[in-house]
Amino acid sequence: MAKVDKIDQKILSELTNDSSISIPKLSEKINVNSSVVYSRIKRLVKKKLIKRFTIEINNKELGYGVKSLTGINMDSKQRDNVIQELFKIPGVREVSEVTGRFDILVTMYAENLSEMYRxxxxxxxxxQGVIGSESFIEMKTRTKQMSYMLE
Structure with missing residues (x-):
């Protein structure tokens, strides 16, 4: 496990909130010299604590009003086929192999409930290979900052 100090925590916290923040603005916000912030970010990337910089899409504004987590049980011999076929479906965003009562959990988006049903x-x-499924429609989401983030 990589060790991080308070400066790294502040950087991670700010970048989690807005990865497009400029180095000068970030350094001003956390009260650390720009060159230090720049070298710290490079080090965090090199140590793979930061995997990538990305954006968060507002799916509802794009017309995807329904999000579902669908648990799927499958024939384990058909695992690769099932996962390949799932990724061919528009709206499927993520497939996670899990423990528990399901073999995989699928995160997907649709414009409305009728499309999700389809x-x-x-x-x-x-x-082929899907034995059964159970879907959970997201009603509301609340998030919490991870423990590495400062309050």
């Missing part, structure tokens, strides 16, 4: 029943239900 995806689950027509697309997922017809994949």
């Amino acid at each position: 995806i689950v029943s027509d697309s997922i239900g017809k994949i």
